[in-house]
Amino acid sequence: MAATLAPARRTPPPAHPARRPRQHRGVGRWLVLLxxxxxxxxxxxxxxxxxxxxxxxxxxxxxxxxxxxxxxxxTTGLRTYWEQVDFPVKLWNSIVISGSVAVLAVIVSLLSAYALGIGRVRGRLWIIGLFLLANMLPQEALVYPLYHFAKEAGLYNSRLAVIIIFTVIQAAFGTYLLASVLGTFPRTLLEAAALDGAGTWRILWRVVLPNVRPTIAVLLVFFFIWTWNEFLIPLVMLIDNQTQTVPVAIATLQGDRLMDAPTTNAGALLSLLPAILFFLIFQRTLARGITAGADK
Structure with missing residues (x-):
């Protein structure tokens, strides 16, 4: 007798996990927002x-x-600060130094990270570790060597000395960050560009740069604001009223035994406005860069 086959039983689909009610999710969002x-x-x-x-x-x-x-x-405090410290000159010095450092540090970071992240330089992990270690050094430990070198090079009390110093300092962090990003860059894009006859520089500007542009925009904003707020090294390197920056100008208002608190607050408010304006102008660029980094 031929054995009759029993119909195969269908296994029921797995039950979906219970979803949280929308009300609970809405309450959680409002709590986080609060x-x-x-x-x-x-x-x-x-x-x-x-x-x-x-x-x-x-x-x-x-x-x-x-x-x-x-x-x-x-409003006398604002006028006193404006005239006493010659604020337009200090503002121009801060803009020149911060803008130059931001642009130069981004360029140096991109070139260094391109060699370390894509060029696969021998010992790249040790080199990146040195850049990370350089970011951990306190500025107090660097003041005397930098002061000595600036004196020997004839750059003391010049904006160029501060620009060079902070370009190197900011580029150390930028190289560490961009090298980590470029280390995961798709090799297929690089190989396809090389097969099309693109050289090293063309791959950098036509392939790599468009893909890391959001990260570079974030670094540009951060480098400008970080350099704008620097105080110790500009205080040591810039001793002339014609070369000092805005944070150093605020410190000149404080005497040995007397401090005009309203004028100091007025100067701090006036000095903070350019940085806030810069941030508001580039906040969309900063948001797009952070969002692009999160998506990747």
Whole structure:
């Protein structure tokens, strides 16, 4: 007798995991948004105090303290800071130094990272480790050697000395970051470009650069802001009023035993505005660069 085959049983599909209700997800998002907003408000408190005391007279500040509301709209502090430190000259020096460092450091970082990340230089991991170690050195340990070298090279008290120093410092971080990015660059694109007859420089500018442009844009913004806020090395290297930067100009307002707090707050507010304006102009570039890096 022929054996009859029993019909095969179909296994039921696996049950999908229970999804969280939309209400719970909505509550979680609102909670995260609330925490981020609270953190942003806490970070804005010092700026609020600076803005509050920038338009307060010295007498009002002494009588009512830093937390009181100004009794009058006092703008003499802004004019005093503008004239006393020759703010237009300091602003131009900061723009020249920060802009030059940002552009030069990005170029040096790209060229160095191209050799390390794609060129596969022998001992590349050790070299990248040295760049990482260089970023960990405190500036206090570098001040005296840099001061000595600037004196010997005849670059002391010049903007060029500060530009060279910070180009090297910022390029160390940029090389470390870009070398890590280019280390995972698709080899098929490089091989296809080489088969089409592209040389080393053409591969760099036509293939590699368009793909890492968002990362370079982020580095450009960061290098400018970081250099703008630098204080110690410009304080040591720039001793002339015609070469000093904005952060150094604020320090000149503080005397040995007396400090005009309203004028100092007015100067800090006036010095902060260019950096905020630069950030607002390039915030879309920064957001696109971070988003592109997250997508990759």
């Amino acid at each position: 925490l981020v907003g609270a953190a942003a408000l806490v970070m804005l408190v010092p700026f609020a105090f600076m803005l509050l005391n920038a338009f307060k007279s010295p007498g009002d500040y002494s009588a009512n303290g830093p937390l009181s509301w100004p009794t009058e709209f006092y």
